[in-house]
Amino acid sequence: MLKEFKEFAMKGNVIDLAVGIIIGGAFGKIVTSFVNDILMPPLGLLLGKMDFTNLFINLSGKEFPSLKAAKDAGAPVISYGVFINTVLDFIIVAFAIFLVIKQINRMKAEPVPVPPNTKECGFCFSAIPIKATRCPHCTSEVK
Structure with missing residues (x-):
């Protein structure tokens, strides 16, 4: 059984998948940084100096100046600003994957x-x- 597992683990597809997951995780961090540190600050500035990470709905009824303060106090909150950032992360990653797959399909196209x-x-x-x-x-x- 150990021999079969070794053969399975060393197949090219499994190794390719592992490499893809590792690169995908690193790419996800890059995209998250791009959204949080480069894309959202100018967008927030255009929308009246709005910080999307501090957009939240406080469910406790008390006032808090920021999302961090509300979470530190243990108040129940709906962090919809963080959700917006996460959705933008997903859209950018999905678009990047779309572009990569499109190029791969173009290279695999059968010659006329x-x-x-x-x-x-x-x-x-x-x-x-x-x-x-x-x-x-x-x-x-x-x-």
Whole structure:
């Protein structure tokens, strides 16, 4: 059983999957940083200096200046600003994966078959140019 597991684990597909998961995790961190640190601050500035990570609905009835303060106090909150950031993360990752898959499919596309430029002589069965009217090998007239 151990031998079978080793064969399974060392197959190319399993290793490719493991590498893909590791790279995907790292890519996810990059996208999260892009959304939180580069995309959302200018967007928040355009929307009146709004910090999306501090958008929350307080369910306790008490006032809190920030989401962190509400969570530190143990107040129940709905963090819809964090949810917006997470949705943007997902959209960016999904779009990036779409672009990668599109390029892979483009590279895997079957080449357009090239029309033949030769034909076979009906008498000597030699390959001759398609426009030839006479075979250069046996001098027979070819249709």
